[in-house]
Amino acid sequence: KAGVTQTPRYLIKTRGQQVTLSCSPISGHRSVSWYQQTPGQGLQFLFEYFSETQRNKGNFPGRFSGRQFSNSRSEMNVSTLELGDSALYLCASRPDREAYEQYFGPGTRLTVT
């Protein structure tokens, strides 16, 4: 089976712009979670989608949003980018919400200048 894929792998944006990141989960996995990783902050939970519905949400401002499509692929969007949004954005999938093992993609490195 192919692993979790994320596109693009690297992105440079300017403050005030918006960005959309994409994640394709492992085939058959219906749950997709998004995390922001910055040095010293670990992996901070953004949100989780299951069957096209947001099931869990972290403590991020409304500028961060996401969605999931019927094929389980997910996108996350960040509007009005700030310098502090520079981070590695990781996507993880699991078969369903009861599965405890998450499979991570390689991440998208976002740099905001």
Next chain:
Amino acid sequence: GQSLEQPSEVTAVEGAIVQINCTYQTSGFYGLSWYQQHDGGAPTFLSYNALDGLEETGRFSSFLSRSDSYGYLLLQELQMKDSASYFCAVSSGGYQKVTFGTGTKLQVIP
């Protein structure tokens, strides 16, 4: 909300044993997981504990005490390739949200 605490850095000698502790506060606890992340890589799953006790997988073991809200990851016969960051994570709540700690950077020295 959830909170997890683990040491930020640990240094250990090749061939030795190291223990990485994790304490957590959460409601609706389901289980505690451990992930390994090498620099520049993605986190990979190591282990999961839902019940009290020790789970062993090769050189790695993980322990959980639900009453103490505490767990640890034990790495034996350390190898240089074990140098990485290790994250504990709790699964909690109705949809078993997974929340990660800030990670412990393990450096294995010769």
